[in-house]
Amino acid sequence: MDNHGVQSNEQQPHQQITTDIHKELGDRRQSSIIDLWATVDKSRLEQDVHIIPLEDLYTRFHTNPRNGLSAATIVDAQTQYGLNKMTPQKPPSYFWLLFQQLFMGFNAILWVAGIFAFLAYKPFGEPNPSVTNLALGIVLVLVITCNSILNVYQEIKSIKIVASFSNLLPTIATVRRDGREQQIVTDQIVPGDIILVRMGDKLPADCRFISCEGLK
Numbered sequence: 435m436d437n438h439g440v441q442s443n444e445q446q447p448h449q450q451i452t453t454d455i456h457k458e459l460g461d462r463r464q465s466s467i468i469d470l471w472a473t474v475d476k477s478r479l480e481q482d483v484h485i486i487p488l489e490d491l492y493t494r495f496h497t498n499p500r501n502g503l504s505a506a507t508i509v510d511a512q513t514q515y516g517l518n519k520m521t522p523q524k525p526p527s528y529f530w531l532l533f534q535q536l537f538m539g540f541n542a543i544l545w546v547a548g549i550f551a552f553l554a555y556k557p558f559g560e561p562n563p564s565v566t567n568l569a570l571g572i573v574l575v576l577v578i579t580c581n582s583i584l585n586v587y588q589e590i591k592s593i594k595i596v597a598s599f600s601n602l603l604p605t606i607a608t609v610r611r612d613g614r615e616q617q618i619v620t621d622q623i624v625p626g627d628i629i630l631v632r633m634g635d636k637l638p639a640d641c642r643f644i645s646c647e648g649l650k
Contacts, residue, residue, distance in 0.1 A: 483625075491642070495511075495625050496626060499644055500610075501610070501613040502610035502611045502612065502613070502628040503624070503627055504612060505611070505612060507626065508611065511624035511625060512624055515625060517621040518620060518621050518624065519621045526593070528590070531589055532582060532583070532586050535581075535583075535586055536578065544574050545574075548574035551568070551571035551574060552568070554567040604620055604635065604636040604637075605619065606618070606619065607619075607620045607629055608629070608631075609623065609627045609628060609629050610627075611627070615630060620638040623639050628644075629641060
C-alpha cells in the first residue's frame with residue numbers, strides 16, 4: 435500500500451507538467467489561428483455568387499442566360515470592375531535578391547567566420563602570420579559568393595516560370611451579349627457575362643456553371 439502511494443505521488447507532478455505543456459501549446463495554437471485570421475481578406479469570404487439561386491444571380495448582375503448582358507450594362511460593369519486580368523507583380527530587383535542571398539540566413543554566419551579567419555591571419559604583434567587562416571577566409575568568401583549567385587539564378591528562373599503561367603490563359607472567349615454569340619478578348623469579360631465553353635476550351639475567368647451537357 436505504501437509503495438503504491440509513493441508511486442501515485444511521484445506521477446502527479448509529471449501529469450501536472452504534461453497538462454501545463456498541452457495547455458500552453460493549445461493557447462499558442464489558438465493565438466496563431468487568431469493572428470492568421472486577422473490577416474485574411476474577409477470580403478473574399480463573403481462572396482455568395484456560387485450558392486445563391488440562379489434567378490437572384492441574374493438579377494444581381496442584370497443578365498439572363500438567353501440574351502446575356504446588354505451593351506449599357508457592359509459599360510457600367512467595365513467601369514465598376516475594370517479589366518478581367520490579374521495584376522502583375524512588380525519584379526524584384528536582382529541587386530536586392532543578391533544582397534539577401536549574400537548577407538541573410540546562413541551566409542551571415544559564414545561572413546562572421548570569414549572575418550575571424552582574416553583577423554587570425556595576422557594577429558597583432560605576430561611577425562609570422564598563418565597562411566592557412568588567409569586561405570580559409572578566401573575560401574569562405576568564394577563559397578558565399580558562388581552560392582549566392584547560384585541561388586539568385588535559381589530564384590530568377592522560378593520567377594520567370596511563374597510569370598509564364600499567364601500564357602496558359604486563353605486570349606479569346608465566346609460570350610452571349612445582346613442575344614448574340616460574340617468572340618471577345620478575355621480581359622473584356624465582366625461579371626454577369628454568359629460564357630460559352632466547348633470541348634477543349636479553357637475557362638477565361640472564375641465561373642459558375644448554370645447549365646452543362648456531358649461535363650466530366
